[in-house]
Amino acid sequence: MxxxxxxxxxxxxxxxxxxxxxxxxxxxxxxxxxxxxxxxxxxxxxxxCTWNCLLFTLQWPGAFCQSLDERKLCSIPQSINKWTIHGLWPVKVFHCCKCWPMFESDVQELDAELKEHWPSLLKDQPSFHFWRQEWEKHGVCAACVEGMNSPFRYFQICLKLRQQFDIQKLLEDAGVTPSCDRPFKLVEVQQVLAQHLGDKHEIQCVTDPKGREVWFQVKIPLSHNLTVGCDHHADGGPGWNSSHGHPCPPQAPLYYFPIDHQQPQRPCG
Known part of the structure; x- marks a missing residue:
């Protein structure tokens, strides 16, 4: 046998x-x-590494629900009262390798900070799933830069950028605070932010059911070495238009809605 x-x-x-x-x-x-x-x-x-620019994108939770097709899916944790991170996106990248998976242990040391500054605002999406999605879609593309060549380093860089660009403090110091009744002019908001974010940053809005232009995001263009002011428009590509927002119209009133944890879908009726 x-x-x-x-x-x-x-x-x-x-x-x-x-x-x-x-x-x-x-x-x-x-x-x-x-x-x-x-x-x-x-x-x-x-x-x-064919990209020249990164977009560091911050979102305002008070308007996040307005950007969703299904607003009932939105949920803002009680602890979230400030601008949060949406992502750090290389521009002019059409697809990334699927060969670099991300595990919870990769960012375990950053978990508390990420939950504070980069939470998921969707009911059916745990925060880690949001982070993993951002890594697989954008982080892997950025990983050819030595300082971002791992999930830990990528998210650590994002948290440092969030600390560097504390736009909420800049706005509060200039008297620009959330309100349901007081609209702002786009140019006055740009003037507050330009000296810190450069003149190439973009303020994005969404249009609410009442036709109001509601401030939703800020996109800050950065170069490979994370300096402000990269010429992102020369790159183009899907990374620049990868959200539901649109550039806020220069002539329309700009609303900066407060956060409403109980009714996040309709913070101002």
Missing amino acids: WRSVLPLLVGVSLFLLQLPDYSSTQEALWQDYKHGLRGSEAHDKKHF
């Missing part, structure tokens, strides 16, 4: 030895990303 089985075992062993090493393949792909190479491009020695 053993004599008849032995050739079969030897054949199976030889077959297994010929299979590619999955872990080695994954590691090779990760290394390609760390060095700015992607898939077949790695073999051609072409650089993956």
Whole structure:
């Protein structure tokens, strides 16, 4: 019996030895990303880092629900009362490698800070799922920069940028505070922020059911070394228009709604 089985075992062993090493393949792909190479491009020695600009995007929870097609899905935790992070997005990137997964242990040390400054505002989306989505869609593309070449480093950089661009304090110091009744002019808000965010930042709005232009996001263009003022319009690409917001119209009144935790879908009726 053993004599008849032995050739079969030897054949199976030889077959297994010929299979590619999955872990080695994954590691090779990760290394390609760390060095700015992607898939077949790695073999051609072409650089993956074709983007020149990043967009650091902050969102205002008081208007977030207005940006959703299904507003009933929105939920703002009681602890959230300030501008939160939406993402850090390389511009002119059309797809990222799916080879670099993210696990909760990758950002465990940052968990408390991320929940405070980068929470999910959707009822059916845990915060970690939001972070993982942002990493897989945008973070992996940014990972060819040494300071962001891991989930931990990417999210750590985002938290540092959130601290650097404390736009809520800038606005409060200038008397720009949330209100249901007091509209602002776009130019006066831009003047408050321009000296800190550069003149290339974009203030985005959503239009509420009553036709009001409601302040939703701020997009801050950054270069590879995270300095302000990168010429993002020259890059174009889907990263710039990856949300429901639109540039606030210069002539229309701009509303900066307060946060309403009980009725986040209709903070001002």
